[in-house]
Amino acid sequence: MTTQPHNIVDAEMVESASGRSIDQQLLAAVHDSLKLLEELSRHRDRLGDEPTRTVQALIAESQRRLQRSELFVCVVGEKKAGKSTFLNALLGEALLSSAVRECTGTVTFIRPAREIGYRVVRAGGKEETFQSRYHDRTPEIVRAIEVARQACAKAVTDVDDLPRMIAETEQAIVVDQHRIVHEEQRLAKHQRALAQLEQQLELQQNEAATFRAELDAAGKALPFYVRNLADWRRPWNWPLQKMLVDPAGQAHIGQLERAREQQLAIEAQQKLIVSAQETIRLSQTSLDRYRQTLDEHQQRLIDLSLQLDYLPEHTVACGARLQALELELSQQGEVREQTFREHIRLLTDQDREGKDVEQLWLDFPSPRLPPGLVVIDTPGVNTNVEANARRAWQVIRGEADGAIVLSDLQQPVSGSTRDFVRALSGVMPHLMLVLTKVDRAMENAEILGESGEEQIEEARRMGEKRFAAEVGRDHRQLHSFTMAAERALRGDHPEWQQKFERDLALMMQILSHERPMIVAARAVVAIRQFTEQIRAASAAAEQAYRTTIAALEAQQIPDPVIYCETEVGKILPQIKRLSTVLASNGTSHLELKLSEVKSRIRQEITDCANSNQLRELLTNLQSRVERDLSYLSTSLQQELQSQAEGELRRIQNQLFAGLRERYRIVGEKFHLQVGEIASTTDVRTDVDMSDLAGSLAEKVQSIASSNMGGILGGAAVGAGVGSIIPGVGTVIGGLVGGVLGWMSGKSFSAVKEECASEVDTLFESVMESPIATMKQSAPSLAQNMCLAIQENLRVQVRHYRQWIAGVMEQERRRLQNERDQLAHLEALQQRLERQDQRLDHLMQLAASQSLGIVQRKRSE
Incomplete structure (x- = not known):
């Protein structure tokens, strides 16, 4: 696939006219392409199982790349081109100085993270992590520090709040005491009232008893029915009502009414007494509660007074505990980082643990690595070891969204690098070319007193054209950078360190921008591949149709009579x-x-x-x-x-x-x-x-x-004998007689x-x-x-x-159905060809945009 750059103005005009950016249009085109490729699955019987599986794998791979949030960039370097220095400059320290060796086959994934860590995949698929090999006490110490900080904060707060809390407690004690005095007075008042009620009840009960005795004595002289006047008011007791008209009965009735009134008064007095007793109980409960609250406040006042003497020393102890934990955390961090670096050296040393390490996922907090970027070191590309090369290419094809190639500014391009660039020409429209070993040009410029930047820029342009010519690629399909990784790693030249970081940021920006192009390029390759397969399948289907019908017709028997006579004649x-x-x-x-x-x-x-x-x-x-x-x-x-x-x-x-x-x-x-x-x-x-x-x-x-x-001469004798044989006819008898x-x-x-x-x-x-x-x-x-x-x-x-x-009829129907399916396949082929043109056009515009971004950044 060739991506000839267009004029930058054209890309901007397309963007403004459509209302969507080129990236958005390109992503939409990729999604449309994947939908078209999904339709190919309907034609498994025509395309075959293997191509159909390839389509499905491509769709799954493209969707995975589109959905993931990280950008994977592989780094391939010429021998002695300073790849290890470049990777260490990305990390910000010489972590991989002893890890990257020419003969290594370990694929290293470098991911920016808040904390250091790693995951190792050894030969055979066994995995291990930094946490599984190193007991990190950092989480425990962090939790202890948090507890200590809370304790210190509470101690300081208590010291500041103690006087106020003591004053509030003393005030609460005074209030409790007033409440107790008031409640004691109320209780005494209620108790006096209860005593009066009880005395009155006693007098009423005595008076009622005396009157009842007198009533009983006076009633003994009255008739029985008068002494038992309980039912005299009922209608059916009318005779008794008539007899009570006499004065004696009436007087007795009056006395009975007075006795009943006395009983009612006694009962009312008893209710007053019960109510007074309940009031006293409630008052006693309130008094007990007030006394308990007073005890609590007094105990709290004692505790606060003790704390007032103890808290200053406790606050100092909390602060000392916190400082000790923070120091332990710092020491633990240093031990952790030292252990981490030692593990990395062991895991990347081919003479030690690195000999069976296939993949190393490295998490490292580097300010130069932007979030969402994963750098892949693939040393197996430039090795003659088949297993290492196969592993490296498997990762590149399966994971890489972009590629950074490091090449010495002065040395020719190796054959392995040329093969690498050619292999990615169809799926990576642009390569990031990093020209290294520019220190000599900078030193020459410094000796001559010339501008180092102009010397470096000229060297970059020449190196870019030379590299493009040697790998057989248009230099406009390269984004080249000159980076003094060693000086950026040492940090002794701030201006070159800043240039390294600016170029790195621009490189990551371009890679992020071209990520849709890379996914689209894979879709274009697949579309063209399956377009050719569809053409071949169409031709094969038509030929198969003719062959099948001819074969069936050849197996027919045109004239059964002639066929049978001929066949029977052979065996006659x-x-x-x-x-x-x-x-x-x-x-x-x-x-x-x-x-x-x-x-x-x-x-x-x-x-x-x-x-x-x-x-x-x-x-x-x-x-x-x-x-x-x-x-x-x-x-x-x-x-x-x-x-x-x-x-x-x-x-x-x-x-x-x-x-x-x-x-x-x-x-x-x-x-x-x-x-x-x-x-x-x-x-x-x-x-x-x-x-x-x-x-x-x-x-x-x-x-x-x-x-x-x-x-016949003996007929007479015969007739005589025959006549004595029962059931024999004359003819038979004659025969027998004969x-x-x-x-x-x-x-x-x-x-x-x-x-x-x-x-x-x-x-x-x-x-x-x-x-x-x-x-x-x-x-x-x-x-x-x-x-x-x-x-x-x-x-x-x-x-x-x-x-x-x-x-034959069934086969004709089947073949006609296949022809209908083939018509759909041919229509799908035309749609794929149009989609190919659309993707190619959008990728040219996106490539032009990328070049425009680089030109603007370099002109600023």
Whole structure:
């Protein structure tokens, strides 16, 4: 990526016209770019898993960089360029003087902080901190100091407030005493009033008792109902009311009323006494409280008087305690800093603990390091050790927002530095170039009495152009500075120390300003990378579409009839050979089985003991022969099928190989489950055993007829014998009679022998036809097998055509959906290209602004 600087006025015009700064516009463009890149995740299947993961990692990394508050700047130095001096100047003291060595691979992160500290990551991932290795008592001492300060403050306050507090306490004692006297007087008054009330109650009670006694004595002369006048006023006691009209009753009623009034007066007096007692109790409670308060105030007065004598010494002791704690804190701080520096030397010494230290996070309170800046020392960039170089570059790519390159003003640029600058050319628009070893130029200027600043400025311009030429970069893409880090570290030249701090502040300002540019540069690289991938994916998708459809169409079967005939024609010679073998084997089997049937019939004839058995045998002969021949037909069919089964399976597997291959190709391409193809084929013959049975039965019947016809002369005897056999018809009876008549001229054994001989003759003539048919059945067997196999193939071909038609339609729909997705991807590509142009334009403006800031600062 090239960032050619624009005119500074153009950048300011853009800023004022839009109402937002270039940085704000650039950040907004970066966020828009990340949103576009997030949309690429929808096309994982098109772009692939690895590019999609790369996009997601880039988005996460960019968001992390945008959200973090710290600016990470890596420092790379040429050998002997004074990098350790520069880093120590940043820290403000020679902390890393023995830490930075040419062979070290430790990546050091320097972060400004209020307190010193570190975190170490060793080989294998083990971590440790300064706090874990050093027991720091500072927090304990700080807490003790705070307590001591509070105690001192309280002692001083007490010393100042004691006279006032004593006077207030004495005044409170006087008030308490007055309250006690007043309350004692009130209590005595209430007690006197109570005594009077009690005396009056006693008089009333005595007077009432005397009057009651007199009333009781006078009432004894009155009737009972008069002495008990409790209910005389009730309405239902009207007779008593009438009797009380006499003077004696009326007088008694008057006396009763007086006695009741006396009782009411006594009760009222008792209530007054109770109220007076409560008043006395309350007054006594108040008096006790006042006396307790008086005791407390008197005790407080004693305590304050003692403190008045003790507090001056206590205040002095608190102050001494505070001073001792502050001195201990100061000493603890010195020990802590000394221990910290010793640890840093051990951890950065490759001959000691530093040999297995991979990362060192250093917290250090330096006034020259602005808050939010993290300086990364990456010594592995300029080393030949592969592990150190890999570690350094991993940190640079993962953490660095900017880069500071230190180069000797007089020496050529090394190859490792050139590689470093080229590697960052795409993601860091500007490099901070620090030209070191300017002390010689300053000394020459001082010797000649010339202006050192002019000499240094000229050296900076020349060094900047030389460095840019050697690394192959436009010098306007560099921000160069000349820094006398050694003099700034020593502090013996205030003017150079101030220049170091001004240049450092300007460098940090530029880095902070260009931080959005760095994040944007990474987005631009990713956008261009994935734009190319989208183009390639679009072309690949179109080619894949054509290839897939062509492959599917190639697997179709255009004409099933021709396909089946062609495929069956390939196996026809094998079928013919198989049919010949089956016909020959079937003939042998048929001859053997027919001979067995003939032998069994002859044996049954021979086994007949009389003419009845013979007649019964001949009568049932047809059904028995049909049954035997039916079994023979089934046996022959099974035998042929058994012999043909293995060979037919092999032939059919060979026949269906082409179809199975089509299934396999399509199934593997689209990950489809393909079922097995049916391969069963029945073997059938044209030998009809039912015809053989009928023919044989007719021959046997003809034998019986001919024999019977030859003995008709004995019909009468036969008729007579037959008439005594129940259930036998005239024809059968005549037949039996004929047989018996014939037997009258011949022996029964001779008759059986003749019948057996006729059976032999019969089977010889009958067997010729089926055996000849079986011998000639090879063509029909071949035809039957070919037809069965061909029909099976046609069924499977129909299934295949239906199946692949569905697959093709499904694939066309899928490919059309992918084309729709591809259209979205192509639209996203166009948006990314426009976003690339927008980012590039804004970065050029931001770069121009950075150059303008440097020019203005240097001209001031």
